[in-house]
Amino acid sequence: MLHQSDQLDLMYQALADASRRAMIERLSRGPASVSELAEPLDMSLSAVMQHLQVLEASGLVNTEKVGRVRTCRIEPQALGVAERWISQRRARWEQRFDRLGEYLAVQADDKQKEEKS
């Protein structure tokens, strides 16, 4: 099993390419075969397979071959991991501002009381 940090490396690496994002975009609307994925991309099947390998290694997409058809699906839980890493850092930054706001409000309140007394 991959270490969480290595998995994040692979996931963000997978997301850092417009063709791979287009494949995830397509798969967010439902499972697709490799040729369905390739169709709107104006790309050779072998190029699509290479991108698919990057997506699969990252865990963002899984594929299953039944007979001659390989069906691709996104993994919403893996997308959730990539999303949460960012949202938690953003939330921490915003909480910092909230605390700063509260502190300044208390300071202003204290000053007002002092002036009144």
Added chain:
Amino acid sequence: MLHQSDQLDLMYQALADASRRAMIERLSRGPASVSELAEPLDMSLSAVMQHLQVLEASGLVNTEKVGRVRTCRIEPQALGVAERWISQRRARWEQRFDRLGEYLAVQADDKQKEEKS
């Protein structure tokens, strides 16, 4: 100005490295100078500067030099852009399942009514 797709390339590329994520992690707790950023990383200042350039080019971090000190800050709006691209695709996938669930519930309901009538 960068096209949104190019900006996403740069942002996910920037996030695809554990040292750069450690720098964002640190900056989510508040602004820091370059040497403060470098300290916990066991990395040369020049390596830190290189990572910082990648983060700055992506828009996830901005830096400002006053006198001899360069202060680094995260850009929560840019983090929001990287976060939303993922969350929107995940939400679409989940809505798909919700609709499928509703459809199956209606089908089951219709079948029950048919059996009763």
